[in-house]
Amino acid sequence: MKYIKSIGIELEGGFYGAKDGDNFRDEVAKREWYSRFQWGYDSSVNLGNHFFYNKVELRFWSYNVNEILEFVKLAFDYNFKQNHTCGNHIHIRTKRKDYYDLMSNKEFLNAFILEYKKKFKHKKKFLERLYNSYCSIENLSERVKNQIKKLTSYRYTAINFLSLKEKQKTLEFRIMPYADNFEEYKEMFLWLIETIEMLIEEFLMGKRVIEKQLNIIDKNSLNSVEKVLNKINNREVEFRILTDKILKV
Secondary structure, eight states, rough: OSSEEEEEEEEEESSSHHHHHHHHHHHHHHTOOOOEEEEHHHETTOOOOSSEEOOOOOOOOSSSSHHHHHHHHHHTTTEEEEEOOOEEEEEEESTTTTTHHHHHHHHHHHHHHHHHHHHHHHHHHHHHOOOOOOOBOOOHHHHHHHHHHOOOOOOOOOSSSSGGTTOOOEEEEEEEEEEHHHHHHHHHHHHOOOOOHHHHHHHHSSHHHHHHHHHGGOOOOOOGHHHHHHHHHHHHHHHHHHHHHHHOO
């Protein structure tokens, strides 16, 4: 990974049988993952009382994408299950702190949501996450600003910047829904990591600035083209100052 240093995940769900959950933990111990693993509890999760281990939250982190996927596959191999009460939260640490400034910018947030909608446009459960009360995109830019300034404790946004202020110091992506199986999880996980890397690269290189700023044009006000272009140029200057500062360090 070029820009991401490490990744953490939260798997919400449960194990139907006691043996499944216990054997999974034994395997985690055998692979010497316990120092980076937590078995937690999440009251918002509910697979049903017939699950021996219900309301489970599995946490794991690594510097390696393949190791994360190996951990997730192990869980699903031991009959780990998720349903509509579950989400898949993915945490990242970037190699430089000033990348977070870039990612908190309104244009970056909009670009990420646009890519998400393009990727999952035919998948209902993914689109429903956009307005889920635990990970909404509503007023995302404004809420992110308040999170960064510590003016709110509200963390139920698609991308949660409050997590950077917590012990783990990570940026939390809450937008992903539950997975029916390991292959579906793998697809959403890899898409997220690859998209973050791609967008950081494109914004640093200036490839996204003008493209996204064209969205500010009001189709009913075509006679104000000069005013619009001035606004575009001003925003481009702001972005170049930020990206040049990052690139020079």
